Amino acid sequence: MRVAAVQLNSNGDKDRNLAAAERLARAAAADGAEFVALPEKWNLLGGGEELVAGAEALDGPSLSAARGWARDLDVHLLAGSISERGNAGEKASNTSVLIGPGGEDLAVYRKIHMFDVDAGGVSYRESEFERPGSEPVVAPVGDLTAGLTVCYDLRFPELFRILTLRGAQLIAVPSAFTLATGRDHWEVLLRARAIENQLFVLAPNQVGEAPPHYSSFGRSLIVDPWGVVLATAPDEECFIAADLDFAAQERVRGSLPSLANRQPDAYVWPQKQEGEG
Secondary structure (H helix, E strand, C coil), X not given: CEEEEXXXXXXCCHHHHHHHHHHHHHHHHHCCCCEEECCCCCCCCCCHHHHHHCCECCCCXXXXXXXXXXXXXXXXXXXXXXXXXXXXXXXXXXXXXXECCCCCEEEEEECCCCCEEEECCEEEXXXXXXXXXXXXXXXXXXXXXXXXXXXXXXXCHHHHHHXXXXXXXXXXXXXXXXXXXXXHXXXXXXXXXXXXXXXXXXXXXXXXXXXXXXXXXXXXXEECCCCCEEEECCCCCEEEEXXXXXXXXXXXXXXXXCCCCCCHHHCCCCCCCCCCC
């Protein structure tokens, strides 16, 4: 299967962002990609209040457009993530939607881990405006099983292992990974998750500046189950693509059977003792 990661420099202009996403998705499909992935907040990247104001329902204009692209191009399309409007009195969700070639929704994943972090002199408090999801999600992409994550989820290897044990052969990581952390951590973490779980990782990232304070690292990656980087994006809006060899994945899992050699009965999560906080 040929897969592609679309790298965007999204901002507060939805029309501009959708036009860029469509242009690059079409270019990736013309290059032969059967599965195209967009980054986190591909339709709107901005401050918390701007995201709340621009949040959409799942049948809103951004995802409706993405469904049309998938149908027109006859591809699986991962609509990286959007700010999904909550019910009255509820916060939004950071929501990723996997769309099939017929324009149908195959899976919906809501980001589990909220980015409440101080990095590069900026205080990020995602939980002020968005609420976490609670359910890991895998879904079919043709004959492939894909696991869904979003950005900060990358730092939680237990989620990736759960997705692997649920059958994932590839895990998508649509992101707006910051420049401050990306320089040291982005490639290292993506390759580690691929090696640990002996699967492909497809990681479309945001790149460049967006108001009010976003500076995204870019360098979107596609990584194989041995940890080899198959494709890296330059520092611009673009797409990257690679052909995934699932027979080679099976050879890796057979020759170095770390998944088969797991000892789950020995893995017990520490329990809080009486009196601990």
